[in-house]
Amino acid sequence: MSITHRTNNKTYKTETPPADAPIEILNQFYWTNEQEPHVQRRKLILKRHPEVSKLTGYEPKTKWYVIGVVLLQLTVAYLLRKTPLNSWKFIVTAYVIGATANQAIFLAIHELSHNLLFKKPIHNKLFAIFANIPIGIPYLALFQPYHQLHHKFLGDAYLDTDLPTHWEGILLSNVLGKVFFACCQIFFYALRPMFITQIQFTYIHLLNIIGQVLADVLVVKFMGVRALGYFIMSSFLAGLLHPCAGHFIAEHYVLNENNNSRREFDAKKVNIPPELLPAETYLYYGPLNKLTWNVGYHNEHHDFPYIAWTKLPELRRIAADFYDPLPHVDSWCGVIWWFCFNDVNTLWNRVKRTGKEKHGTKVSCKLDEN
Template sequence: MESIKHRKNSETYTFTTPAADSSIEILNEFYWTQESEPHVARRKAILKKYPEVSKLTGYEPITKWYVLGVVALQLSVAYYLRNTSPISWKFFTLAYVIGATSNQAIFLAIHELSHNLLFKKPLHNKLFAIFTNVPIGIPYSASFQPYHQLHHKFLGDSFLDTDLPTKYEGILLSNVLGKVFFATCQIFFYALRPMFITQIQFTYIHLFNIVFQISFDVALVKLSGWNSLSYFIMSSFLAGSLHPCAGHFIAEHYVLNEENKPRSAKELDNHVNIAPELLPMETFSYYGPLNALTWNVGYHNEHHDFPYIAWTKLPELRRIAAEFYEPLPQISSWCGVLWWFCFNDINTLWNRVKRVGKQKSGKKVGIRLDLNE
C-alpha cells in the first residue's frame, strides 16, 4: 500500500492507495479521505496570486446561438429520419455520429446553464435549459441543476454527491462485464442514481420542464411520427454510452492508474511553490480536440476551481494560472479512458475518492434547494 501524507493546519491526514495485489476486502472499498475537497483551496491561492482571474467570471452571450444551432440540427435530422426504421444501419449511424455527438453537446449546454452561464438572470437560464432539453426526449434539465450544484459544493460526499457510484454498484459491476455494462449504460446510472440517494425539492420549474417536454414529444409524434422521437431517445442513450465524447463522464473523477501517475520531482522543479494539497489526484482535466464539441468540459479542474467562468474563458484561466494546473495529472484520451476503465483490472467503480464526514453513518440525507438562488 502507498500512503500519501498531507498536513493541514495542525492535523495530519493520510490518503491510502491499495496495491493491485491487495486482498479483495481492501480493493473493494472507495478511497476514503478526511481532507477537504481541493478546489476551494486552489481557487483562493489562484485569486491571491492572480486577482485578474476574477474578471473572467460571468455569462457568455454567444453560447445561446451555438445551442440554437445544435437544437436545429437535431430537429432537422429527426425530421429527415421520419420514414427510416430505427433498426436500420442508416438510422443507427446518424444517431451515433450526429445524434449522440449533438445530444452530448446539449447535455453539456444544460451543464453550462446550470451555472447560469448563458444569461444574466437565473430564471432565463432555467427556461432556456428547458428549451435546450427538447432533443433529449425526456425531461432532464430542471433536475440536473440542483444535483449538479450538490456535486460542486459537496464533492465526494456519499449522500450529496450523486456523481459517485454506490456501494452496490461497486460490488456488482467491478468486473469486466460489469464495467462494460456500466460504460454502455452510463446514462441510466446518472439519471436514476440520484433519486435513490438524495431528494431535492420539486418546484414549478420541474413541472414546467415535464409539461413542456411531454407536449413537445406529443406534437413531434403527431407531425413527424414515432421514428423522429426514437431518434432523440437513441441519440440520448448513445451520448451516454460507448461514444468518444462520453469518456468525459469517467475521465473527470475516476482515479485511473494509467492517467494518475504522480509527477516526478524533476517535473515539479518549476512548481516548488505549489502546496501539496493543491495537487490532488481526484479531478482530472483533458485538453484534447473533443473539447471543441463539448464546451471545454475537459478543463475540469479549472471548472471545479471556478464554476462561474464560462467555457470560452477556461483556456485563458489555465494560461494565466499555468503553474497551478501543469503539475496535475492529465487525461490524454477520452476513448482511452473508456478502454482502460473497462479492461484494466485495477480500474473499477471503487476508484473514486469519498469524504469522511457526518454522512458516513449510512443514513440517507435529504436536502432542499432554493432553485431561484
C-alpha cells in the same frame, strides 16, 4: 465505530468500519477527511493571479450555438421520420450526429445550471427547458439540482450523487460490469441520484416535465414516432461507447498509474492520509473539447464554476503554474478502454468523504429562481 462531527451547531453521526478492519471491509474507495481541493486552489489562484476574477460571468453567444444544435436535431429527426429505427442508416446517424449533438446539449444544460448563458438565473432555467427538447426526456429536472450538490459537496458520500454506490462497486468492478456501466452511464447518472438524496421539487422541474411532454407530443404529431425515437436513441447512444462519453469517467475517476497511492495505503487506517491521497479531478485538453463546451478543463471548471467555457483556456493560461502539475488524460476513447479492460481501474476508484447527512435524508436544494 461511529464518527461524530458538528456543522452549524448540528451533530451528525456516520457509521464507519473499525480501524483494524481488513481492507476488504474498509472497501476500496479513497476515503478521506481532507477537504476537497478546489476551494483552496481557487483562493491561492486569486491571491497570485487576481486578474482571473475578470473572467467570471456569462457568455451571451453560447445561446446561438445551442439553438443551432437544437435546430440540427429537429432537422435530422424530420429527415429520418420515415426511416425504420432498426435500419443501419437510422442507427449510424443517431450515433454519429445525434449522440454527438445530444452530448453537446447535455453539457449545454450543464453550462446553464451555472447560469452561464444569460445574466438572470431564471432565463437560464427557461432556456434549459427549450434546450432539453432533443433529449426526449426531462433531463434538466434530473440533472441541475444534483449537479449543484456535486460542486458544493464534491466526494460527499451522501450528497455527491456523481459517485458510484457501494453496491455498484461490488457488482460492476469486473470487466463485464465495467463494460455494462460504460454502455449505460446515462441511466446511472439519471437514476442513481433518486436513490441517494432527495431534492426539493420546484416549479422549474414541473415546467421541464410539462414542456418536454408537450414537445414530444408535437414531435410525434407533426413528424411521427420515429422522430421521437431518434431523440431517445441519440440520448442513449450519447452515454454509450461514444468518444464524447469518455468525459463521464475521465473527470473524477482515479485511473492507471494514479492508483499507486492505494498500494501504499496502510489497511489499519480508516482514512487515506493527505500525502497519499490522489488527485480526484482530471484534465483533458484534446480536440473533443470543441464539441463539449471545454468540459475537459475540469479542474478549471471546479475551481471557478462561474467562468464560462469560452474563458476556461484563458484561465488555464494565466494560472498555468497551478494547472500544469495536475494529472491529465490525452484521449477520452482511451479512458473508456483503460477503465473497462485494465484491472487496476474499477468503480471503487473515487475519492469519498464522510457524509454530513444520513442516507435518504431530504436535502433542500432549491433552484435559484431570481
